[in-house]
Amino acid sequence: SSLFAVRVKMRTVAKHPGVPCVAKANPNEAGLTTWKTRSTRCHGARPLSMRCVTSGSLHGGSHGIKSDARLARTLERGEPCPVRNKSGTGDGHGDDAGDVFRCVGCTKPECQSPTGCQCCEWRLEPGGYLKQCLVARVYDVASETELHVAKGLSRMAKNTVLLKREDTQPVFSFKLRGAFNKMSQLSREELARGVICSSAGNHAQGVALSAQVLGCKAVICMPLITPEIKIEAVRRLGGEVKLVGENYDACQAFAIEKANKDGLTYIHPFDDPFVIAGQGTVGVEILRQCSPSHAYLSEDVSVDGNDNDNSSSNIPYAIFVPVGGGGLLSGVLAFVKQVRPDIKVFGVEPVGAACVTEALMRGGLCTLDAVDAFADGVAVKTSGKETLRLIEKFCDGIITVTTEEICAAIKDVFKDTRSILEPAGAVSVAGLKSYCKRTGIRNSVLVAITSGANLNFDRLRVVSDIANFGAKTEVMLAASIPEVPGAFKRFVDVILESDATTAGNAGAVGGKNDSGGICLTEFKYRYAFNAEGEAHVLFSVEVDEESEQKAQLVERLARAGMSPKDLSHLETAQLHLRHLVGGRARSFTGTMPDERIMQVAFPERPGALKDFLSALKPDWNITLFHYRQTGNLETALLIGIQVPQGQYGIFQETMARIGYRSEEIGEDAYEAFSMFIY
Numbered sequence: 001s002s003l004f005a006v007r008v009k010m011r012t013v014a015k016h017p018g019v020p021c022v023a024k025a026n027p028n029e030a031g032l033t034t035w036k037t038r039s040t041r042c043h044g045a046r047p048l049s050m051r052c053v054t055s056g057s058l059h060g061g062s063h064g065i066k067s068d069a070r071l072a073r074t075l076e077r078g079e080p081c082p083v084r085n086k087s088g089t090g091d092g093h094g095d096d097a098g099d100v101f102r103c104v105g106c107t108k109p110e111c112q113s114p115t116g117c118q119c120c121e122w123r124l125e126p127g128g129y130l131k132q133c134l135v136a137r138v139y140d141v142a143s144e145t146e147l148h149v150a151k152g153l154s155r156m157a158k159n160t161v162l163l164k165r166e167d168t169q170p171v172f173s174f175k176l177r178g179a180f181n182k183m184s185q186l187s188r189e190e191l192a193r194g195v196i197c198s199s200a201g202n203h204a205q206g207v208a209l210s211a212q213v214l215g216c217k218a219v220i221c222m223p224l225i226t227p228e229i230k231i232e233a234v235r236r237l238g239g240e241v242k243l244v245g246e247n248y249d250a251c252q253a254f255a256i257e258k259a260n261k262d263g264l265t266y267i268h269p270f271d272d273p274f275v276i277a278g279q280g281t282v283g284v285e286i287l288r289q290c291s292p293s294h295a296y297l298s299e300d301v302s303v304d305g306n307d308n309d310n311s312s313s314n315i316p317y318a319i320f321v322p323v324g325g326g327g328l329l330s331g332v333l334a335f336v337k338q339v340r341p342d343i344k345v346f347g348v349e350p351v352g353a354a355c356v357t358e359a360l361m362r363g364g365l366c367t368l369d370a371v372d373a374f375a376d377g378v379a380v381k382t383s384g385k386e387t388l389r390l391i392e393k394f395c396d397g398i399i400t401v402t403t404e405e406i407c408a409a410i411k412d413v414f415k416d417t418r419s420i421l422e423p424a425g426a427v428s429v430a431g432l433k434s435y436c437k438r439t440g441i442r443n444s445v446l447v448a449i450t451s452g453a454n455l456n457f458d459r460l461r462v463v464s465d466i467a468n469f470g471a472k473t474e475v476m477l478a479a480s481i482p483e484v485p486g487a488f489k490r491f492v493d494v495i496l497e498s499d500a501t502t503a504g505n506a507g508a509v510g511g512k513n514d515s516g517g518i519c520l521t522e523f524k525y526r527y528a529f530n531a532e533g534e535a536h537v538l539f540s541v542e543v544d545e546e547s548e549q550k551a552q553l554v555e556r557l558a559r560a561g562m563s564p565k566d567l568s569h570l571e572t573a574q575l576h577l578r579h580l581v582g583g584r585a586r587s588f589t590g591t592m593p594d595e596r597i598m599q600v601a602f603p604e605r606p607g608a609l610k611d612f613l614s615a616l617k618p619d620w621n622i623t624l625f626h627y628r629q630t631g632n633l634e635t636a637l638l639i640g641i642q643v644p645q646g647q648y649g650i651f652q653e654t655m656a657r658i659g660y661r662s663e664e665i666g667e668d669a670y671e672a673f674s675m676f677i678y
Contacts, residue, residue: 271384
């Protein structure tokens with residue numbers, strides 16, 4: 001869970017999110033942008049054409065770079081990474097001849113020779129990967145997935161957006177393609193001994209299913225922290241689960257050691273030519289499905305009636321691919337860029353786990369000391385050597401995205417497909433949206449590969465809470481108000497006052513407001529009597545991304561002397577602070593005289609909060625207010641209100657008159673609440 005992950009404090013994106021990290025042939029001609037990185041170890045890999053600039057010197061290696069060194073990189077939007085040697089037409093030529101590949105964990109003599117693994121020499125031949133992608137054996141277990149027209153995303157992005165639905169595979173991920181293609185190359189003797197892999201999720205299920213079909217034993221090493229749902233999924237497929245190690249690195253080390261000890265074949269999740277070729281079949285399908293004979297567009301899916309030659313021809317302008325270790329991206333690149341080099345292919349990875357971007361910037365394989373595990377399917381510390389070679393050769397750039405953008409993309413895909421992607425599966429959609437916003441591209445065909453849907457149910461709450469902030473349709477604010485009767489209603493009036501034409505109808509606890517006013521989606525307050533005589537309120541409102549609603553609201557609150565603070569950019573506030581607001585009433589007496597803690601059913605409609613406050617008598621003081629939008633027809637709010645015993649009957653009549661069901665919490669509940677609110 002990302003709640004306990006340590007985020008790498010590293011700017012691995014271009015100066016702004018949505019701008020691809022790309023190489024430029026002559027770095028002196030490009031503008032330089034600086035950023036700071038820490039907690040990164042770099043290996044002595046061969047120099048790549050992507051250089052890093054350190055202390056004014058240009059070099060290709062990545063040795064001896066201090067963890068806190070300030071770097072500068074060359075950027076140019078939309079430019080492809082140059083091929084280091086443009087002679088020839090195949091997958092391998094020029095400098096590639098010096099590359100040596102050996103299977104990870106393999107002890108076979110033929111793999112230890114100076115030329116590397118004998119069974120993979122085709123990877124350096126002209127057209128080697130092209131041929132292997134076409135003949136890859138994947139359809140014994142995998143399906144040719146749909147290229148889905150996302151109408152809602154298309155309208156939002158002002159382009160025709162197509163989703164390559166790899167989340168609909170039998171194991172809800174593309175990973176079974178590469179796993180089966182690799183395992184189908186093994187000899188009968190190797191299959192008889194069995195296979196082993198290290199994975200906490202999608203690759204594990206792919207290997208387990210492939211082993212079931214091929215009739216061999218599969219040992220799946222999973223970290224101790226692996227969710228039970230994924231463990232059970234592997235066991236249902238016949239995999240022998242070994243829970244070992246606190247993290248993936250320890251788990252992988254155990255798996256490789258066991259492979260050597262027991263004679264098992266280690267199936268790498270991404271850094272293997274046959275795995276890469278298997279994943280490349282996704283690119284084969286995309287180009288075939290975009291051909292004239294596979295017309296997927298119907299007459300009613302044009303982008304708001306805008307015509308475009310590229311869109312009508314079905315040919316994608318760009319393909320966006322999620323990146324972890326780089327297996328899927330390198331496979332798609334190795335096929336698409338040799339068949340249709342005019343189609344751009346971008347990798348997309350989380351900013352907190354951008355090992356490929358960092359490797360490209362530094363000029364060699366890099367290991368991140370820590371990664372943000374929110375998008376756990378792409379939370380990889382070190383990319384593959386072979387995957388990085390292909391990415392550096394063919395990729396048009398890497399785009400990095402935030403957790404908020406990923407959550408917003410999950411919500412966007414759900415609206416279009418009624419399917420819920422895992423965070424890693426939505427990374428490509430987040431990158432596509434960010435790219436469209438930054439470049440202003442219009443009326444083109446864009447493809448995003450939705451790579452997986454293995455989401456733990458208990459993570460839905462976090463995704464839901466963050467999604468609107470990522471889409472910039474919800475903002476979280478804090479403000480201070482005087483702790484005097486009537487201040488709460490005045491505060492709400494300031495929030496809901498949009499302009500003279502909508503002030504009467506504006507504002508709601510929940511619900512959409514067609515009049516253009518602001519809708520409250522969260523409201524948390526607890527009585528506080530302190531030396532400053534102020535109480536602090538945390539609240540969220542729904543805004544139109546294209547409008548100035550947030551700026552106008554902050555300005556109104558500032559004019560009213562309520563000291564507004566924008567918390568929308570603070571992920572810790574979205575995940576934690578909203579649940580901590582409230583607590584004990586800060587008063588000299590400890591308890592609150594005549595306070596009643598009640599549940600009140602508020603209808604989720606515009607004006608609900610204003611109707612409630614307007615119905616209250618001036619001497620009924622609100623002391624607690626706890627609300628979060630649920631999306632239901634009505635939501636149960638927790639409210640504290642000071643109502644003298646002699647007026648409680650009048651209060652109940654008032655609630656009945658305005659149609660709000662209210663009920664004072666029971667004795668057992670009150671005893672529990674008293675432990676925390678007084």
